Amino acid sequence: MLSVPRREVTVSIPLRRDDGSHEVLIGHRVQHNFSRGPAKGGLRYSPDVTLDEVRALAMWMTWKCALLDVPYGGAKGGVRIDPRIHSQAELERVTRRYTSEISPFIGPERDIPAPDIGTDERTMAWMMDTYSVQQGHTVLGVTTGKPIALGGSLGRATATSRGVAHIAFSALADRGIAVAGSTAVVQGFGKVGRYAARFLAEAGMRVVAVSDQYGAVADEKGLDIVSLEAHVDATGSVVGFLGSDELDGVAMLELDVDLLVPAAVEGVLNATNAPRVKARVIVEGANGPTTPEADEIFRSNGILVAPDILANAGGVVVSYFEWVQANQAFWWSAEEVEARLATRMDLAWRAVTEHARRLGVPLRAAATALAVERVAQAHLLRGLYP
Numbered sequence: 001m002l003s004v005p006r007r008e009v010t011v012s013i014p015l016r017r018d019d020g021s022h023e024v025l026i027g028h029r030v031q032h033n034f035s036r037g038p039a040k041g042g043l044r045y046s047p048d049v050t051l052d053e054v055r056a057l058a059m060w061m062t063w064k065c066a067l068l069d070v071p072y073g074g075a076k077g078g079v080r081i082d083p084r085i086h087s088q089a090e091l092e093r094v095t096r097r098y099t100s101e102i103s104p105f106i107g108p109e110r111d112i113p114a115p116d117i118g119t120d121e122r123t124m125a126w127m128m129d130t131y132s133v134q135q136g137h138t139v140l141g142v143t144t145g146k147p148i149a150l151g152g153s154l155g156r157a158t159a160t161s162r163g164v165a166h167i168a169f170s171a172l173a174d175r176g177i178a179v180a181g182s183t184a185v186v187q188g189f190g191k192v193g194r195y196a197a198r199f200l201a202e203a204g205m206r207v208v209a210v211s212d213q214y215g216a217v218a219d220e221k222g223l224d225i226v227s228l229e230a231h232v233d234a235t236g237s238v239v240g241f242l243g244s245d246e247l248d249g250v251a252m253l254e255l256d257v258d259l260l261v262p263a264a265v266e267g268v269l270n271a272t273n274a275p276r277v278k279a280r281v282i283v284e285g286a287n288g289p290t291t292p293e294a295d296e297i298f299r300s301n302g303i304l305v306a307p308d309i310l311a312n313a314g315g316v317v318v319s320y321f322e323w324v325q326a327n328q329a330f331w332w333s334a335e336e337v338e339a340r341l342a343t344r345m346d347l348a349w350r351a352v353t354e355h356a357r358r359l360g361v362p363l364r365a366a367a368t369a370l371a372v373e374r375v376a377q378a379h380l381l382r383g384l385y386p
C-alpha cells in the first residue's frame, strides 16, 4: 500500500488566453497516503510536470510529514504550464478551473495544497476562494501558504529556507566546520533559494555563487544578498548583478565550497557531475535534487548529504501551523512560529542522525526508515485493509 498512491486525479483545464485563443492544459493531484491524517503537499506549475513526477513528489510528502511528526499524509499537484509566459489573469483562470475540477478531493480534512515551483501565495488565495465559493462559506484551512491578510501564517514565506539554514548549521557543525566565514553556493533563487541565501549570509557565511534558470553569478568575497534580491526584483533574474562574475549554472555546482544548497529542481546532482562535486556538505532545499547514483558517489567521497525530506521540511511544518491557526481562527506571533519551527527541525535532525549512527547508514536511509516505520505503524494500527 505504501509503494503506490491511494488516489490520482488527472484533469483537463480549458484556458481562454487573453488574446482570445484557446488551449487545454493537463493537471494532476496525487494523494499518496492518508494513514496519519489528511493528505498535504504543494502545487507545481511547470512545463515539465508529468504524472510520474507528481507521484514521486507526493510520496516524498508522506515521508516528510511523518519524519517531522505533523499529522498528515502526502500529496502533490501539478499543472503543465509555464507560468512565465502567462498573464496573471490567465494564471487566475487556470487556478480557479483546476481547483473546481479537484475540489471533490480536497478540503481541510482531506487534502490541503500549498505553494511549490511556479506558484505562490496569490495562487493559494485563488484556490481558497474558489473552494470557499463552492462550499458557500469561507474555508481558510483548505490551502496553506496564503497571504497573511487572508489567513496565512507569519513565518510561512520564509519557513522552508529557515529550516534549510537550521539543518545546514547542524550539518556543518557535525563536520566540524564553523559557520562564520565558511562558503556556500545556492542553486535556485526562488521562494526557497532566495531566503536560504539570505539566512546563510546573515549567519556570516560567504555565499559565493547563486543561480536561476538564466545563469549564475559569483563573487569569491561573498555576494551581497540583500542587493541581489533588489536586483532580482527589478530585473527578474540574478544575471547581470553589478560587480559579480558570470558563471555557468551547472559548473557552479562543482565549486570548492563548504556547503552546497540545491534549491531548484530534481536530478541536478547526477552520475555525470557528482564525481566533480567538491562541497563538504550538501543540504537539499529542493525535492529530489540528487539521483541515487550521485548519492552513492557522495557517500564514497565522504560528502555529508542532508536529505530533502529532512532539510526542506520547514515549509510543511509551518503550513501545519497555518492550518492549525486557520482552523481555530487564533493567530500566533512570528516569534512563536519560529521557535516552534526551530524545535521541530532540531528534534528531527537529532532523530535522524541518531538513527543513522545506530543503523550505520547515511542520513537519507535513516530519515526514510524512520518515516516509513511511522507511516507503516499508523497504517497497521488502522487495520491491514483500511
Ligand SMILES: NC(=O)C1=CN([C@@H]2O[C@H](COP(=O)(O)OP(=O)(O)OC[C@H]3O[C@@H](n4cnc5c(N)ncnc54)[C@H](OP(=O)(O)O)[C@@H]3O)[C@@H](O)[C@H]2O)C=CC1
Binding pocket: 115, 116, 117, 118, 119, 160, 187, 188, 189, 190, 191, 192, 193, 211, 212, 213, 214, 237, 249, 263, 264, 265, 266, 285, 286, 287, 288, 312, 313, 315, 316
Ligand atoms: N516553496 C516551498 O515551501 C517548498 C519548496 N520545496 C522545493 O524547493 C524547490 C524550489 O521550490 P520554490 O523555491 O518554491 O520554487 P520557485 O518557483 O519559487 O523557485 C524555483 C527557482 O529555481 C530556479 N530554477 C529552475 N530551474 C533551474 C535550473 N535548471 N537551474 C537553476 N535554477 C533553476 C528558478 O529560476 P527562475 O527564477 O529563473 O525561474 C527559481 O529561481 C523545489 O524542488 C520545491 O519542490 C520544498 C519544500 C517546500
Ligand SMILES: O=C(O)CCC(=O)C(=O)O
Binding pocket: 040, 041, 042, 043, 064, 112, 113, 114, 115, 116, 144, 145, 287, 312, 313, 315, 316, 317, 319
Ligand atoms: O507546505 C506544504 O504543505 C508542502 C510544501 C511542499 O510542497 C514540500 O514540502 O515539498
